[in-house]
Amino acid sequence: MTDRRENLILILPGLLLLCVAFFLPILRMLALSVEGEDGRTLAHFQRFLGDAFYLGVLWRTVRLSLIITFVCAVVGFPMAYIMARSSARVRLWLIVMVILPLMTSVVVRTFGWMVVLSRNGIIPELARDMGLAGRSFTLMQTESAIVIGMVQVLLPFMVLTILSVLSRIDGRLEEAARTMGCTFIQTVRAVVLPLALPGITAGAILVFTLSASSFITPSLLGGSRIQVLAASIYRSVTQTLDWPFAAAQSVILFSGILLVLIPYIRQQSRHRG
Amino acid sequence: MVSAVPAAWRVAGWIFVIAIGIFLLGPLVVVIGVSLSESQFIAFPPQGLSLKWYQAVLTDERYLSSAWISLRLALLVTCAATLIGGAAAIAIHRRSLPGSQALATLFLSPLILPTIIFAIGMLMFWSAVFGPLTFLTLAIGHLMICIPYVVRTTTAVLADADPFLEEAARTMGASRLQRLWHVVVPQCLPGLAVSAFFCFNISFDEAVLSLFLRHPGLTTLPVRIYGQLEFSPDPSVAAVSSIMIGITVILLVVIDRILGIHRISAT
Numbered sequence: 001m002t003d004r005r006e007n008l009i010l011i012l013p014g015l016l017l018l019c020v021a022f023f024l025p026i027l028r029m030l031a032l033s034v035e036g037e038d039g040r041t042l043a044h045f046q047r048f049l050g051d052a053f054y055l056g057v058l059w060r061t062v063r064l065s066l067i068i069t070f071v072c073a074v075v076g077f078p079m080a081y082i083m084a085r086s087s088a089r090v091r092l093w094l095i096v097m098v099i100l101p102l103m104t105s106v107v108v109r110t111f112g113w114m115v116v117l118s119r120n121g122i123i124p125e126l127a128r129d130m131g132l133a134g135r136s137f138t139l140m141q142t143e144s145a146i147v148i149g150m151v152q153v154l155l156p157f158m159v160l161t162i163l164s165v166l167s168r169i170d171g172r173l174e175e176a177a178r179t180m181g182c183t184f185i186q187t188v189r190a191v192v193l194p195l196a197l198p199g200i201t202a203g204a205i206l207v208f209t210l211s212a213s214s215f216i217t218p219s220l221l222g223g224s225r226i227q228v229l230a231a232s233i234y235r236s237v238t239q240t241l242d243w244p245f246a247a248a249q250s251v252i253l254f255s256g257i258l259l260v261l262i263p264y265i266r267q268q269s270r271h272r273g
Numbered sequence: 274m275v276s277a278v279p280a281a282w283r284v285a286g287w288i289f290v291i292a293i294g295i296f297l298l299g300p301l302v303v304v305i306g307v308s309l310s311e312s313q314f315i316a317f318p319p320q321g322l323s324l325k326w327y328q329a330v331l332t333d334e335r336y337l338s339s340a341w342i343s344l345r346l347a348l349l350v351t352c353a354a355t356l357i358g359g360a361a362a363i364a365i366h367r368r369s370l371p372g373s374q375a376l377a378t379l380f381l382s383p384l385i386l387p388t389i390i391f392a393i394g395m396l397m398f399w400s401a402v403f404g405p406l407t408f409l410t411l412a413i414g415h416l417m418i419c420i421p422y423v424v425r426t427t428t429a430v431l432a433d434a435d436p437f438l439e440e441a442a443r444t445m446g447a448s449r450l451q452r453l454w455h456v457v458v459p460q461c462l463p464g465l466a467v468s469a470f471f472c473f474n475i476s477f478d479e480a481v482l483s484l485f486l487r488h489p490g491l492t493t494l495p496v497r498i499y500g501q502l503e504f505s506p507d508p509s510v511a512a513v514s515s516i517m518i519g520i521t522v523i524l525l526v527v528i529d530r531i532l533g534i535h536r537i538s539a540t
């Protein structure tokens with residue numbers, strides 16, 4: 001037996017599984033999206049792109065994902081920076097604080113937000129007590145609820161991605177900047193932020209992809225009235241049972257995500273190569 | 274020290290961290306709070322204190338059968354993913370196969386694809402080719418999202434391992450199988466252990482695939498909770514959710530005891 005054959009045996013189960021259970025299903029989905037009563041058709045795409053309702057769903061998905069990504073980046077960078085500069089002990093606890101929610105089921109976390117944001121939940125009640133809102137004020141079934149819930153779900157991804165870049169930055173660079181007379185904020189802006197940028201970009205792309213394709217948190221917090229693309233796909237599969245239309249919507253979602261991913265991957269490989 | 278952070282920023286930093294902590298952990302605390310409530314309705318802060326919702330869950334046939342399905346699924350997926358992914362990682366690491374860089378990318382590609390798209394494909398493909406959905410369908414689905422994590426973690430661990438150990442074993446006359454089992458597998462072990470915990474956690478908590486591939490006899494715990502949340506949540510959902518949070522905490526503690534938390538954040 002040669003080395004090559006041994007490695008082939010090792011990799012074969014995974015490779016076969018990947019082809020049969022991963023790539024074939026995706027091809028099947030692609031094929032179904034152009035399948036019509038009589039032969040191939042683009043009708044499902046036309047139906048989506050010609051309907052103001054679905055275009056609204058698409059626009060809402062893009063808009064909310066952008067907001068969620070932006071909030072995660074703005075909050076995630078300082079958080080990651082503090083973690084990177086804390087003592088080992090403190091950092092460990094902060095990592096636990098970030099990873100514990102990450103490892104908890106999205107369904108469970110969303111449930112927590114349903115309780116907090118509902119009409120007699122803590123946040124609307126607080127807003128009423130402070131006179132900021134009327135008596136019937138609720139956050140449930142609003143886009144704000146989706147943003148709040150999704151930021152909590154996705155923030156850990158952003159923080160951990162930025163942290164892994166920040167912890168590779170040489171701390172002496174900051175020392176040098178400070179010795180040269182930079183204030184703390186100037187140092188962060190002129191030294192840390194530019195060096196952390198690859199991490200922020202990677203985190204932003206990850207968060208954008210994940211938020212554009214999630215439906216559990218958006219449908220539980222936004223209700224059926226405020227639909228996002230992924231929720232609409234789920235509806236087509238389970239309620240209207242229109243699989244070809246669901247496939248077409250998935251293709252649209254995936255193309256959108258590739259539109260963001262491909263330039264990034266290209267740029268990455270240029271950097272490495 | 275020149276680089277000291279000004280006191281005002283330090284204080285602001287602490288306030289910020291505490292706020293983020295409340296934001297990230299708050300929902301979990303609320304769920305646990307609701308589960309301890311005496312009232313029939315979901316309310317936080319809890320009214321009264323009782324464990325009756327836990328009792329309700331532990332005697333509820335539907336929750337128990339879902340928990341059993343989730344547990345079997347997670348254990349099966351963990352074993353299979355660690356085995357298949359670990360073997361693939363070893364082969365990829367050795368770079369003797371043609372196009373091993375492409376193979377590595379291939380194995381990691383499920384990480385890039387949103388789960389919902391894979392879930393749809395799996396549903397449509399399986400229904401068209403094999404017919405009705407079974408436990409196996411869901412297991413294979415979970416397997417496909419777990420294997421990339423195993424491959425990524427294990428190749429990272431192998432990259433730090435001493436490449437000459439296997440060579441040494443070869444010169445000393447160890448057979449192929451002996452080299453694999455006594456040298457390479459022990460080198461992968463930390464990676465395999467971390468991935469196993471990850472796989473269990475991913476499979477046990479996974480809801481997207483499980484929602485698309487569900488049928489009346491195949492409702493995992495997260496899907497059961499999702500269904501309850503859509504229609505009629507009562508504090509028993511909070512009790513199940515709290516149990517799931519508890520399992521996550523236990524997993525984290527075990528990982529920390531065995532390998533140290535710092536390892537997870539590195540992968």
